[in-house]
Amino acid sequence: MSEPSGAEPGAQFARAAALAVLRTRSTALAVALLPAAVAVVLSFADATGRIGGAGWDAVRWISVAVAAVVLLLAGTVAAVVVRARPAVSPTVPISEEKAPDLYRMVRDLADRLEVPPPSAVALTPDCDSWLEDRTHPAAGAPERRGGRRAQHAPVLVIGSPFLWWMRVAELRAVLAPVVAGTGPSAQPDIAAARRFVRGLDAAVAVSARRPPLAFVGWAARLLLRGCRDRAADMERGVAASASARAQAVDYGLRIVAQEQVGLAYAGWDRLLTRVALPAWRMGRWPSRLDAGVVSALSELSRRDRLAEGFTTRLGERPACDLLEEPGAIDEAASLLAARLFHGGPAAPGPDWAPIDWAAYPAEVVDRKWRQEAARLHRVLDSADGLEGALDDPAVPHDPAALDATAALGDTDRRAPGAGAGHPRSHPRSGTRAPALHTRPASSVTPTLERVVDRLASPNGAGLGERLAERLSAEVAREETAVVPEAPWEDAAAPLFPVQAPRTGRELLADHVAAMVCCAAVDTVGATPGLDWLDGPVLLVGGRRGADLGTPVLSLLEDGDPEPLRDWLATAGVRPDKPVRLV
Numbered sequence: 001m002s003e004p005s006g007a008e009p010g011a012q013f014a015r016a017a018a019l020a021v022l023r024t025r026s027t028a029l030a031v032a033l034l035p036a037a038v039a040v041v042l043s044f045a046d047a048t049g050r051i052g053g054a055g056w057d058a059v060r061w062i063s064v065a066v067a068a069v070v071l072l073l074a075g076t077v078a079a080v081v082v083r084a085r086p087a088v089s090p091t092v093p094i095s096e097e098k099a100p101d102l103y104r105m106v107r108d109l110a111d112r113l114e115v116p117p118p119s120a121v122a123l124t125p126d127c128d129s130w131l132e133d134r135t136h137p138a139a140g141a142p143e144r145r146g147g148r149r150a151q152h153a154p155v156l157v158i159g160s161p162f163l164w165w166m167r168v169a170e171l172r173a174v175l176a177p178v179v180a181g182t183g184p185s186a187q188p189d190i191a192a193a194r195r196f197v198r199g200l201d202a203a204v205a206v207s208a209r210r211p212p213l214a215f216v217g218w219a220a221r222l223l224l225r226g227c228r229d230r231a232a233d234m235e236r237g238v239a240a241s242a243s244a245r246a247q248a249v250d251y252g253l254r255i256v257a258q259e260q261v262g263l264a265y266a267g268w269d270r271l272l273t274r275v276a277l278p279a280w281r282m283g284r285w286p287s288r289l290d291a292g293v294v295s296a297l298s299e300l301s302r303r304d305r306l307a308e309g310f311t312t313r314l315g316e317r318p319a320c321d322l323l324e325e326p327g328a329i330d331e332a333a334s335l336l337a338a339r340l341f342h343g344g345p346a347a348p349g350p351d352w353a354p355i356d357w358a359a360y361p362a363e364v365v366d367r368k369w370r371q372e373a374a375r376l377h378r379v380l381d382s383a384d385g386l387e388g389a390l391d392d393p394a395v396p397h398d399p400a401a402l403d404a405t406a407a408l409g410d411t412d413r414r415a416p417g418a419g420a421g422h423p424r425s426h427p428r429s430g431t432r433a434p435a436l437h438t439r440p441a442s443s444v445t446p447t448l449e450r451v452v453d454r455l456a457s458p459n460g461a462g463l464g465e466r467l468a469e470r471l472s473a474e475v476a477r478e479e480t481a482v483v484p485e486a487p488w489e490d491a492a493a494p495l496f497p498v499q500a501p502r503t504g505r506e507l508l509a510d511h512v513a514a515m516v517c518c519a520a521v522d523t524v525g526a527t528p529g530l531d532w533l534d535g536p537v538l539l540v541g542g543r544r545g546a547d548l549g550t551p552v553l554s555l556l557e558d559g560d561p562e563p564l565r566d567w568l569a570t571a572g573v574r575p576d577k578p579v580r581l582v
Helices: 010-049 054-083 100-113 160-165 168-179 186-210 211-246 251-281 288-305 310-315 326-342 357-392 397-411 448-456 460-481 504-524 550-557 562-571
Strands: 092-094 122-125 131-132 155-159 285-286 354-355 527-533 535-540
Touching: 010 054, 010 186, 010 211, 010 354, 054 186, 092 326, 100 122, 100 168, 122 326, 122 504, 131 168, 155 160, 155 168, 160 168, 160 251, 160 288, 160 326, 160 550, 168 186, 168 211, 186 211, 251 285, 251 288, 251 326, 251 357, 251 535, 285 326, 285 357, 285 397, 288 357, 310 527, 326 354, 354 357, 357 448, 357 460, 357 504, 357 535, 448 460, 448 504, 460 504, 460 535, 504 527, 504 535, 504 550, 504 562, 550 562
Parallel strands: 122 155, 285 354
Antiparallel strands: 092 122, 131 155, 527 535
């Protein structure tokens, strides 16, 4: 095995940049020791009689006091930097007993690259792979050899979608430049520089949580600004060195494998946003996300001519065969994906249960449509109650009372026994809102025809805006009603939300489409289905129905119900029939 530092120009450049980072640390240490050095010189001069008098005594004691304060502050900063736990990526650890073939492949790859093998392997629910150093003293007492810190190879983190979509040879080619990075990582100067930068970053995070350590955060940010450019140069040099070393291993296959990386990323993104997210919002988490990637990408290959030929690879040995229990590992990675991208609990429970793909249409798609239809019917009842009060001249009202009641919207529930015209209390302030005489909410039969007629009426545009606002408020309230468990120490929300918050108009369109789907299921025997690329779909006669987006948008934006009525007539849906809600 060659020298870990390597002879590539990139490695030499990385080491030079690492030395520059360490010089920043040395400069900070020198600045911290400077007042103490001045105090020692003055004290020695006073002891030898070279200086004397009341003036020099005052200067000496002032220098001693300043040195003590500076040393105290510097010691505090150093202690926090050394002891603060750096951020560690949430991963699924894979022991060698659970994946002996995978470890054997990684070690063989390291031998071919002539670099130290990674110390362990872990999976991340994302389409990326990297090396991560987990030998910080905060994680445990490091071993010592000859009075110096022992060098440990970093952990190899592999994107779990790669294992299920890629073949063994493709995975080896993709991991080659990543594993080659263990060579520069073993270089002592680069390892020390990385520990210093990670410690500063962790100190900034600690100071943000603890206001008394604000000075530590200021000092750490100052040092980071002083060395960040050289630290970036160091990482670029390490990457260049690893890439140059990896060219000798499966270089031609790596070019083909990189195409699979982009394809896997596209399929994984669609699977999370279109398929997994609706289930997460229902309190269910798909337990075979990585297996779903194969189905999604196979469907993409069937639809897209540019992807033709990719499915022929499926006859080769998949990389997930390197695992002893791929199903259990897929389930663990799927749960971690739900925590990362949705902020779900750390363990399954009654309100957070796993679901397999066979049960997805009935337990997720149908329930989603029913809940959205019920929500739309509820807010439409509320909006009709306010409009009825305004249209009835016999019912007194005033603008202030209307504004207060409209602001409360559907979030303000009546107390038991309270009827129309009774004053209500604001749920936050506890003060009573002005009384507004509204018509009692009637038990209107939920039908699709009612929704279409109301949105197509002359005041349908204004009603649509009010419904969109009320839906946004109710969805936001439901999402914040149950605060998700923090997936890790410093987070109470998903780290990487997979979708931006939907606008009120988008929510209204989704709810109207859900009402249409419920009507189709209840009147013509349509069934909920799952499309691997588009998520929940409506199956009419066993085949996917025509697109609902354009007719629904025509109704909401133009007030034109004819395209939607034509769609319903073609599918045979009876909009006047009652819809079963949740």
